[in-house]
Amino acid sequence: MVCIVAEPAFAQKVPGLLTAEGIGVLQLNLGYRCNLACRHCHIGAGPERKEIMSAGTMKQVLDVLKSHPIPLVDITGGSPEMHPDLRELIEECIALGRRVLVRTNGVILLEEPYRSLISFYASKGVEVVVSLPHLDPHVTDRQRGEGVFSRVVEVLKRLNAAGYGQEGSGLVLDLAHNPGGAYMPASQASLESSYKRILRERHAIRFDHLFCLTNMPIGRYREYLKKTDNYAEYMAGLVRAFNPATLDNLMCRTTLSVAWDGTLHDCDFNHILGLPVNHGAPDHISGFDMEKLAHRRIVVGDHCYGCTAGGGSSCRGEIT
Amino acid sequence: MGDYYEKKDLEDFPDIGEYAPELGEKYFAYYGEAMKAGLLTEREKALIALVVATTQRCPYCIDAYTNQCLSLGISREEMMEAQHVGAAMTAGIVLAHTTQMRKIIRKKEM
Numbered sequence: 001m002v003c004i005v006a007e008p009a010f011a012q013k014v015p016g017l018l019t020a021e022g023i024g025v026l027q028l029n030l031g032y033r034c035n036l037a038c039r040h041c042h043i044g045a046g047p048e049r050k051e052i053m054s055a056g057t058m059k060q061v062l063d064v065l066k067s068h069p070i071p072l073v074d075i076t077g078g079s080p081e082m083h084p085d086l087r088e089l090i091e092e093c094i095a096l097g098r099r100v101l102v103r104t105n106g107v108i109l110l111e112e113p114y115r116s117l118i119s120f121y122a123s124k125g126v127e128v129v130v131s132l133p134h135l136d137p138h139v140t141d142r143q144r145g146e147g148v149f150s151r152v153v154e155v156l157k158r159l160n161a162a163g164y165g166q167e168g169s170g171l172v173l174d175l176a177h178n179p180g181g182a183y184m185p186a187s188q189a190s191l192e193s194s195y196k197r198i199l200r201e202r203h204a205i206r207f208d209h210l211f212c213l214t215n216m217p218i219g220r221y222r223e224y225l226k227k228t229d230n231y232a233e234y235m236a237g238l239v240r241a242f243n244p245a246t247l248d249n250l251m252c253r254t255t256l257s258v259a260w261d262g263t264l265h266d267c268d269f270n271h272i273l274g275l276p277v278n279h280g281a282p283d284h285i286s287g288f289d290m291e292k293l294a295h296r297r298i299v300v301g302d303h304c305y306g307c308t309a310g311g312g313s314s315c316r317g318e319i320t
Numbered sequence: 321m322g323d324y325y326e327k328k329d330l331e332d333f334p335d336i337g338e339y340a341p342e343l344g345e346k347y348f349a350y351y352g353e354a355m356k357a358g359l360l361t362e363r364e365k366a367l368i369a370l371v372v373a374t375t376q377r378c379p380y381c382i383d384a385y386t387n388q389c390l391s392l393g394i395s396r397e398e399m400m401e402a403q404h405v406g407a408a409m410t411a412g413i414v415l416a417h418t419t420q421m422r423k424i425i426r427k428k429e430m
Contacts, residue, residue: 136395179391186391190362194393240331 006235006302013242013308018298020266023290024254027074027315028053028061029268030083031260035108038144040133040178042219043272045078057262058085060285062092068290074255074315076103076268081114094124101127103176103315105144107151109158118155122162127172129211130156135198139180156205165206173206176317178213182230184237185212187311188318211317214238216269216306238305246312249319252298258285266298268315269306275299330380363392370399371406 031052034045053061065073073093080086080102093100102121108114121128130152134140137149156173160166165173175195179185192210199205215221217234225231252266256277262285265271276283281296312319337344355365366388373381389399 135393139395177393181390183387183390186362186388186393190357191393193361194363 006239006305008239010300010302010304010308013244014247014300015244018247018250018252018300020256020294020296020298021253022294023068023070023256025072025074025251025256026061026065026070027076027255027257027268028080028089029257029259029271030075030077030080030086030089032078033082034077034079034105035082035111036079036105036145036148038105038131038220039224040143040180040215040221042216042221042269043078044219049078051078051260052083053260053262055085057260057285058089060262060288061258062089064285064288065093065096065098068288070098072099072101074101074103076315079105079108081108081117087117087120090120090124090126094126099127100124101129103129104131105148105152106130106132106155107148109155110151118158118162122164122171125170127174128159128164129174129176130159130207131176131178132156132195133176133178134180135195143180153203153205156199156207157203160204160206165208172208174209174211175207176211176213178215182225182228182234184214184241184310185313188212209317211315212311212313213315213317214306214309214313216303218269218303219272235302235305238309241309242305243308243310243312243320245320246308249312249314250298250307251314251316251319252307255315256293262286264288264293266296267307269303270299270301273301273303275301325379327383330383333380363394366392366394367398367402371402374403375406375410 029043032043032045032049033047033052034041034049035047037046064070075086075089077083081104083089090100090102109118120126131144132140132149132152133143140149140152141147156165159173162171163169164171177185177191177195185191188210191212195210196207199207217225217231217238222231225234252270255267257265257268257271259265259271263271264277264281264283264285265275266277270276276299277293277296278299279297281292282289307313307319337348355369356362357365360368366385369381370385370389373385386399
């Protein structure tokens with residue numbers, strides 16, 4: 001477990017105990033394999049990673065979904081496309097009447113054998129969230145790898161052509177922005193309006209929403225902050241920007257995150273920090289207990305300042 | 321200068337209402353109104369603020385608005401282009417004021 005020293009400790013900022021209020025989202029981390037190795041990735045995903053959700057764990061997940069009406073399945077990784085059973089998983093979730101959202105780096109959808117996933121996603125009504133950290137190609141390429149920006153643009157055009165982001169199609173295309181350095185994102189409304197205008201004018205691309213994500217001071221991003229002597233200032237900035245108005249809408253209050261190995265976490269960040277759900281709630285999908293998990297006490301740490309700074313941050317972006 | 325300008329001083333900015341809280345409150349209310357999006361976007365206002373910061377040589381404001389411009393996704397090229405507006409304006413202000421000098425020269429010289 002990584003120890004993040006912040007003053008005052010986050011736990012002191014929370015009035016009373018932070019507890020869950022049901023499970024509206026089941027987030028599934030299918031593994032750490034990825035075709036990219038982005039510099040901000042808190043998971044440390046990359047082509048060399050081997051961790052992947054087993055068929056047995058996936059079956060346990062589906063059994064939970066069959067017996068509990070959790071409305072949204074949020075699929076992430078790594079690159080979830082690299083899981084061999086992704087299509088089957090999506091088909092089963094859709095058959096159960098659930099909304100399905102896939103988080104993608106985008107560029108993998110240009111590669112074989114993943115190209116056909118665009119039409120598959122469209123045929124199933126899957127919501128797609130594509131990571132696009134910056135409108136400046138150089139900044140995006142610096143963060144995610146040479147040539148990534150132009151490939152994401154190409155993918156967004158293909159998604160648009162398949163109906164995504166087009167009015168009336170019902171196919172939702174969202175983008176995820178995160179800062180390309182040691183600073184916090186500005187207001188989501190302001191960035192969304194820049195993204196919409198510039199992507200439309202320069203590339204004729206349309207999308208639905210922009211999710212602004214604050215970079216968590218963990219994983220590869222933490223290493224970058226340390227290496228560039230930005231860590232202390234970044235943490236101090238998060239602590240100073242603590243906004244109690246975010247507490248009511250924190251994603252951990254309605255999300256349960258399932259790691260590739262079936263361990264349960266309050267969020268994907270706790271997952272990477274090795275902090276499973278606790279305080280009496282079962283910490284593995286095999287022991288899923290809706291009653292206990294839906295009202296569980298949330299495990300907090302100083303990284304939680306990342307979700308509570310300024311406008312707040314979640315997998316769906318700003319929360320205030 | 322080191323004793324006067326310290327990076328951590330910027331953290332004191334929210335407390336400038338000390339000793340005059342009502343005026344401080346009014347200032348921050350005004351500041352907040354002036355900086356939020358209106359007819360001009362937040363981007364445009366951040367670039368104006370950045371250029372004012374350098375032309376007025378305020379290290380605190382340079383720090384705050386460089387960060388704000390980065391947060392808003394404004395590129396380095398856009399920031400630098402804005403700074404050249406400030407530089408050109410500053411040079412222009414110097415040159416425009418030579419009018420006073422030239423007027424005096426014309427009056428004083430035979």
